[in-house]
Amino acid sequence: xxxxxxxxxxxxxxxDSIDIAEAEFKKRLVEDPDIxxxxxxxxxxxxxSEKHGFMDYAEEYKESQDSVxxxxxxxxx
Numbered sequence: 001x002x003x004x005x006x007x008x009x010x011x012x013x014x015x016d017s018i019d020i021a022e023a024e025f026k027k028r029l030v031e032d033p034d035i036x037x038x039x040x041x042x043x044x045x046x047x048x049s050e051k052h053g054f055m056d057y058a059e060e061y062k063e064s065q066d067s068v069x070x071x072x073x074x075x076x077x
Contacts (some may be wrong), residue, residue: 004038009028010058024053 008069020035029036043053 004035004042005057006036008054009061012058012061018055018062021058022054 008021008025011024012028015021015024019054029039039053042048043050046053048056
């Protein structure tokens with residue numbers, strides 16, 4: 001997996017629920033050593049713990065999506 005954040009984004013879009021996306025991600029971590037390695041490297045690079053890395057990313061992702069919708073709503077008004 002070239003960029004672990006692509007997987008994060010795919011899961012967040014597909015499941016439209018942070019909790020369900022996280023559960024699926026954790027399942028994939030166990031099943032695929034390449035994902036596990038990419039995730040470990042990503043966490044180290046961004047200074048996040050492996051325990052909370054996905055959730056930290058997911059919360060930022062959700063906030064950025066909310067900002068887009070707010071900007072669009074402001075534009076409509």
